[in-house]
Amino acid sequence: MNTTFSITPLGDNAVIIEWEQQIAPHIHEQVMKAFHCLQSLKLSFITDLIPAYASLAVLYDAAAIRQKINRPARAWISDFIKRSLQQVTDTGTTVSRSLQIPVCYHPSLAPDLSVLAQQKGMSEAALITLHTAQTYTVYMIGFLPGFPYMGKVDARLASPRLKQPRTAIPAGSVGIAGEQTGIYPLSSPGGWNIIGQTPIRLFDPSAQDPCYCRPGDQVQFVPITLETFYQMQQPS
Amino acid sequence: MSIRVLQPGLLDTVQDAGRSGYQHLGINPGGVMDRVAMQVANSLVGNPPGEAVIEMHFPAAAFLFEAHAMIALSGADMGAMINDQPVPINKPLLVSGQTVLRFTKPVGGACSYLAIRHGLSLQPWLNSYSTHLKAAAGGFNGRALQKNDVVPFCITNSYTTVLGKQELMILPWTAGVADLYGPPGQLHITEGSGFALLNDHARQLLTGAAFEIGPQSDRMGFRLRGPSLKMAEYREQISAGVTRGTIQLLPNGHLIILMADHQTTGGYPRVAHVITADQPALSQLRPRDEIRFLMIPAETAEELLWQQEQRLHFMQNACKLRLEEWLSHYGLH
Numbered sequence: 031m032n033t034t035f036s037i038t039p040l041g042d043n044a045v046i047i048e049w050e051q052q053i054a055p056h057i058h059e060q061v062m063k064a065f066h067c068l069q070s071l072k073l074s075f076i077t078d079l080i081p082a083y084a085s086l087a088v089l090y091d092a093a094a095i096r097q098k099i100n101r102p103a104r105a106w107i108s109d110f111i112k113r114s115l116q117q118v119t120d121t122g123t124t125v126s127r128s129l130q131i132p133v134c135y136h137p138s139l140a141p142d143l144s145v146l147a148q149q150k151g152m153s154e155a156a157l158i159t160l161h162t163a164q165t166y167t168v169y170m171i172g173f174l175p176g177f178p179y180m181g182k183v184d185a186r187l188a189s190p191r192l193k194q195p196r197t198a199i200p201a202g203s204v205g206i207a208g209e210q211t212g213i214y215p216l217s218s219p220g221g222w223n224i225i226g227q228t229p230i231r232l233f234d235p236s237a238q239d240p241c242y243c244r245p246g247d248q249v250q251f252v253p254i255t256l257e258t259f260y261q262m263q264q265p266s
Numbered sequence: 267m268s269i270r271v272l273q274p275g276l277l278d279t280v281q282d283a284g285r286s287g288y289q290h291l292g293i294n295p296g297g298v299m300d301r302v303a304m305q306v307a308n309s310l311v312g313n314p315p316g317e318a319v320i321e322m323h324f325p326a327a328a329f330l331f332e333a334h335a336m337i338a339l340s341g342a343d344m345g346a347m348i349n350d351q352p353v354p355i356n357k358p359l360l361v362s363g364q365t366v367l368r369f370t371k372p373v374g375g376a377c378s379y380l381a382i383r384h385g386l387s388l389q390p391w392l393n394s395y396s397t398h399l400k401a402a403a404g405g406f407n408g409r410a411l412q413k414n415d416v417v418p419f420c421i422t423n424s425y426t427t428v429l430g431k432q433e434l435m436i437l438p439w440t441a442g443v444a445d446l447y448g449p450p451g452q453l454h455i456t457e458g459s460g461f462a463l464l465n466d467h468a469r470q471l472l473t474g475a476a477f478e479i480g481p482q483s484d485r486m487g488f489r490l491r492g493p494s495l496k497m498a499e500y501r502e503q504i505s506a507g508v509t510r511g512t513i514q515l516l517p518n519g520h521l522i523i524l525m526a527d528h529q530t531t532g533g534y535p536r537v538a539h540v541i542t543a544d545q546p547a548l549s550q551l552r553p554r555d556e557i558r559f560l561m562i563p564a565e566t567a568e569e570l571l572w573q574q575e576q577r578l579h580f581m582q583n584a585c586k587l588r589l590e591e592w593l594s595h596y597g598l599h
Contacts, residue, residue, distance in 0.1 A: 038459060039456065039457075039539075039564045040458075040459075040507070040508075040509055040512070040536070040539070041456065041458075041509050041510075041511050041512060041539035041540075041541070041542070041567075042456060042539070042541050042542050042564060042567035042568050042571060043509070043542055043571075044507075044509045046459075046506060046507065048506075051503070051504050052504070053504060065290070069290075077286040077287065078286050078287060078288075078289040078290070078295070079289070079290055080289045080290055080506075080507030080530055080531065081290055081507075082504070082505055082506040082507055082531055083504045083505060083506070084504055084506075085504075085506040085507065086507070087289075087506065087507025087508075087509070089286075089289070089509060092542070092568055092571055092572075093571060093572060093575045096568070096572055102565060102568055102569075103568060104564055104565070104568055170505060170531055171290060171291050171292040171530075172292050172505065172529060172530050172531030172532075173292065173529055173531070174292060174400060174529075175291060175292045175293045175398075175400065175401050176291060176292055176293075177292050179505070216400065216401070218400075233401070235391060235398075235401050235402065235403035235408070240291070240293070240392070240401075240403075241291040241292070241293070244290075244291070245290055
């Protein structure tokens with residue numbers, strides 16, 4: 031893997047690997063390669079990995095490392111990460127899943143659709159076409175369990191968060207914030223512009239894999255009618 | 267074999283050492299606010315240090331023990347009573363069935379822990395007993411304890427031969443906790459990536475000024491009151507992973523320290539991190555308590571954590587020896 035990353039402390043039991051700070055697929059690909067590399071090692075002293083747009087946080091059990099190697103953990107883990115990432119090739123492609131997520135853009139489920147279309151000087155149909163035209167990368171899961179941060183949306187759709195966040199947004203709501211699009215996995219307060227809703231459950235604590243999306247997934251939205259939405263909606 | 271909630275508290279949840287390995291899915295680790303108190307309470311009753319406990323904030327619940335149990339309380343002193351007798355924290359207690367545990371006044375600290383020998387009998391979620399309130403999963407039905415909840419515990423001893431007709435027995439040893447916490451109100455921090463973005467004055471304020479725990483502080487984070495810190499130029503970062511203890515600078519110049527239920531990622535500048543060894547003491551602070559930050563190198567932070575871990579091991583071993591001796595004296599196990 032090319033060496034254009036830095037490793038700096040994130041407190042005393044984590045380090046953060048950072049690549050060039052921009053939101054771009056080729057940067058994120060490096061993040062995901064590093065994530066899969068370290069995850070595949072299944073090391074007990076690495077307690078968590080948090081991949082994001084252009085960084086990977088590596089949380090470690092400093093006491094366990096110290097116990098084992100009898101010297102400071104931080105310097106050791108940084109060396110360990112550098113050595114491990116050297117094994118990762120630049121050319122190999124990571125296998126990412128492709129997901130098609132049905133979304134109903136009916137106004138009853140999309141409180142910000144018509145306002146956003148007006149602001150952007152386009153019809154609601156044109157807005158929906160733009161939103162469904164491209165494949166998005168899940169850059170990061172954060173904010174809530176299973177909340178996918180996807181990008182980038184067409185520049186014509188980019189829109190700041192609501193000035194006054196809503197106190198409750200239903201689970202499955204699809205929103206736009208800046209150049210990102212995302213889906214609320216749980217009912218939650220939030221400030222994204224809501225343009226639709228998916229009947230898919232993005233988070234189900236009783237499932238073997240509680241989260242529907244994973245970092246690195248390639249997502250395409252498929253428009254569905256209100257009738258299909260209610261047919262597909264699973265009882266929660 | 268259970269405890270019944272007679273009256274609910276402000277926020278009483280089942281917690282353990284936390285849920286690791288799922289942060290890439292946005293599932294935060296949660297777990298106890300004060301890991302030292304959890305370990306002390308568990309060690310006193312002979313449990314593994316990270317066994318599930320009940321974390322309580324004042325006003326805390328009133329519990330009815332439906333069977334004999336060996337328990338311990340640690341962390342905040344909330345004026346605990348068994349029936350009408352005051353009971354100390356940091357000592358093992360034997361309580362008989364049909365006794366009531368309640369908490370009468372906030373004497374000191376913010377969160378108290380109840381450990382029961384052999385642990386609670388619950389289903390783990392993603393390898394942890396910690397209650398994830400947002401996900402409504404883990405712990406006891408994924409939520410805070412409510413009136414008439416019956417929390418089952420595992421039991422192997424009846425303690426009848428020891429207790430006789432007594433409803434309470436305070437075992438004659440105490441876990442020393444003084445050297446397990448740092449000095450109150452003095453928090454060691456290490457530099458975060460956002461520190462370099464602060465202007466000179468703000469850097470001086472961070473370690474020179476006093477801050478206060480704000481009223482809007484909870485298990486997710488402690489909002490601080492104090493001087494507003496300015497950046498040479500405020501800019502949010504591209505969102506990245508954050509950790510417990512991360513001190514974020516909000517756009518209004520105020521600070522927030524991420525606690526147990528923090529989100530996994532964030533875009534606010536990370537100006538510093540409260541060292542792991544000082545997080546238990548921080549957890550025990552309440553709104554309006556004053557804190558000051560002392561900047562130390564990352565190497566020293568790890569050294570302090572290592573020393574704390576050694577002391578915790580020492581405490582665990584000491585508790586184990588006393589308890590084993592006591593149990594064998596009564597022919598229990």
